[in-house]
Amino acid sequence: MAENAPQALVTAEPATPTATETEAKTADKMESQSNPPGGMMAAAHVIAPGVLSIFSFFLSLALLGCAVWLLFMRSYDCEDLLGLPRVQTLASVGLLAVFAISNAALYQRQRFPMPVVVVIVVTLLLMLFLGLAYSGVNEMQSQRFPATASWFKMKVMDDSNWNNIKSCIYDKGTCNELVYRSLRKDSYDLISNSKMSSVQSGCCIPPKTCEMEEVNATSWRRKEEMEYDIENEDCEMWRKEWSVLCYDCRSCKLGFIRALRRKWWKLGVFCIVMSLLLLLSHLLLFLATFWERLKT
Known part of the structure; x- marks a missing residue:
């Protein structure tokens, strides 16, 4: 009978953590609280280029709209005697070219980042220069350039x-x-x-x-x-x-000049604003693309 008696169950006591383990856990907890989660930073790096690409695309749509407006806008009375309808058509074609280059830069930025940023910056700087000329901010020395104040x-x-x-x-x-x-x-x-x-x-x-x-x-x-x-x-x-x-x-x-200049002044202001916004957007997008390459 004594041999069949139930043996006393022995309950193992939990091991007491050492001081070194406690300090390590405390340090990990403080580090996790002080630093933001890595997932948020990774998400920001992914979202930022996408947002900038969408922003640049919608900006380029304004160029497309202005180009169509110039193509179908009624010419002012007697301005055809100065050949302005032809200049207006060339300006519209130029805006369409900037629209195409801007969107091509968005799709090719991953493959050719440096050539793309050089092409788009040169194009937008040229657009800015023309906008300054049309708006009268930059009084161009050459009177041969059409639709500027000195040319008129x-x-x-x-x-x-x-x-x-x-x-x-x-x-x-x-x-x-x-x-x-x-x-x-x-x-x-x-x-x-x-x-x-x-x-x-x-x-x-x-x-x-x-x-x-x-x-x-x-x-x-x-x-x-x-x-x-x-x-x-x-x-x-x-x-x-x-x-x-x-x-x-x-x-x-002078009254006839003012009547003609009004349209080209508006076009100049539009070119200035759009070129600056697109320059900022594409440069930020280039920096985001360059940062992605450094992280990989």
Whole structure:
């Protein structure tokens, strides 16, 4: 019976951790709390290039939209005499080329990072340079470059060109609109104060510095006691004849230049903004790609 008696169960006591193991666990815990998880950094490295690629693509869509707008935009009256529709088409083709290069850079950045970044930077710097020229920020020395401020002055101030331009303005009936509008108003004075185009204000009425008295929409009376300076030739050139008016005035030429410059100024500002944004986006994307290569 004594031999069959149940033996006492012996319960093993848990091993007490040593001081070295405790210090190691404490150090690992502090390190895990102080440093962010490696997965978050890895995710950021993966997400950042994707976000920048999407951002660059949507920016390039604005170039595509502007190119289409230039192709189908109606030309201003008489600007075809200066060959501007052809320049407008070339500008549209240039924007399409930048759009294609920008998106090609997005797809080839992994295979050829350095050639891609060189090509896109040179292209966007050229676009920035042209934008500065069109907007008038950079007064280019060469007057041969079309659609810049100096080029417009050179072309419009040329007498042979201006004779054709003023004939076109007259044939288009630019000043006739003032007469039609005057028939719908009780006072002719409202015509001079109403909103007119730069061509109408420069070609159809005398300059305000002449201080002539308004008779009707296109007829003004000189003040007898008024003496004009020799430098103010526009006041002497003004005639009440319908075919003359102020078509030979300097104010008419400047008004025509302002009408043409408005569109190209907008294009210049657009090119400046888009080139800077795309430069920043592509450079950041290149740095992200370069960082990926260093990590692998």
